[in-house]
Amino acid sequence: MSITEHLYEFAGLPVAVFDGEEGDEDLPPVAELAWHVRCHVAENGAQLRDFDENFARFLEAVDTTEVTHLIVGWWEYDRDPVAILTAAAARLPNLKALFLGDILDWEHHISWIEQFDLTPLFEAFPGLEHFETRGGKGLRFEPMRNDVLRVLRFESGGLPATAVRSVTASDLPALEHLDLWLGTGLHGRDATLDDLGPILTGERLPALRHLGLQNADFQDEIAEAVASAPVVARLESLNLSMGTLTDRGAEALISGQPLTHLERLDLHHHYLSEAMADRLRAVLPGVELDLDEALGEAPWLASEWDMPGAYVAVAE
Incomplete structure (x- = not known):
């Protein structure tokens, strides 16, 4: 486990990062992956969407009844990921594995x-x-x-x-x-x-x-x-x-x-x-x-x- 690079595998499944890009239609098989949701950040480092907005997009884009593994990344200073997750509990009935805080050292010590x-x-x-x-x-x-x-x-x-x-x-x-x-x-x-x-x-x-x-x-x-x-x-x-x-x-x-x-x-x-x-x-x-x-x-x-x-x- 490293705090200098994001997870590429979690609890036995490979990780897929959900960026919530418009027009994403070819998502990989939901149940075969651990889904990583965080603030959406552009290649130049600019933050495009807050965590809660990107998580809302995730709930709509993915069949969350098939999600078993979830990773929460950087959520900013003024967000409460626990409240956001628990509010969506009914949408994630089969969640078995959760990592709260896959946040790298350069993102936040x-x-x-x-x-x-x-x-x-x-x-x-x-x-x-x-x-x-x-x-x-x-x-x-x-x-x-x-x-x-x-x-x-x-x-x-x-x-x-x-x-x-x-x-x-x-x-x-x-x-x-x-x-x-x-x-x-x-x-x-x-x-x-x-x-x-x-x-x-x-x-x-x-x-x-x-x-x-x-x-x-x-x-x-x-x-x-x-x-x-x-x-x-x-x-x-x-x-x-x-x-x-x-x-x-x-x-x-x-x-x-x-x-x-x-x-x-x-x-x-x-x-x-x-x-x-x-x-x-x-x-x-x-x-x-x-x-x-x-x-x-x-x-x-x-x-x-x-x-x-x-x-x-x-x-x-």
Whole structure:
């Protein structure tokens, strides 16, 4: 997942961008694609239509009863995409996968994206099996009981504790895949290790097979907690990438419970020594191990008040 290029595939389907050009008559098969709707922008960068106008055109041009996958891109500062989507819920009865905020860094920095109360989305689209969103500012939703949601991903440069606590207070018996980009305190992250506790026990996530606790400025502490977390024993993949992981966190992973059952362990964007990277490879010979983006050994780590010597992959 990248914040520098738009999605070309989403939840197993190729992406088609709806630009709403006049005279568009040869649209591709609706049900075979993930549809991306955003502000309509010309090649020279001029914005031709607002998101709500372009989305209205989408509703009229496409047989939306066949739409199962939808991506919402840039929606401008003064638009509420949640309200726009929920108002159209009856037109999208078969929606199963939604990405709210495929917004690139040059369009709007991730920490500047204004998010919303997502509760109405989950209520309006009870058939959602896959939900992703980008941006943490203002992000919130009420704890819920959802028996069909299988994938839940939050990408942010600073994830609020309220969002994490809503995840941990929800009943999600079908959830298989959970990703949290936690971010930094400098950009709104106030979620703590304690907030992650219920996720690490796994008691309310019986189907979970993939866990991502990523992009954190306290990645070592997360690794230390993961090293003894009960949920890990039933995971197939674990992602602790994009953060400030050092030899301290990697030592905890090596010394803790066995990880040899994992199919994949993603640690890319890290501050490990070469010796520690070699140790990880040696103790996890059958695990697909991603140690790309080695940034050297951090001489010191960020505090809330200092310029960081180690930094997360995605912040501002």
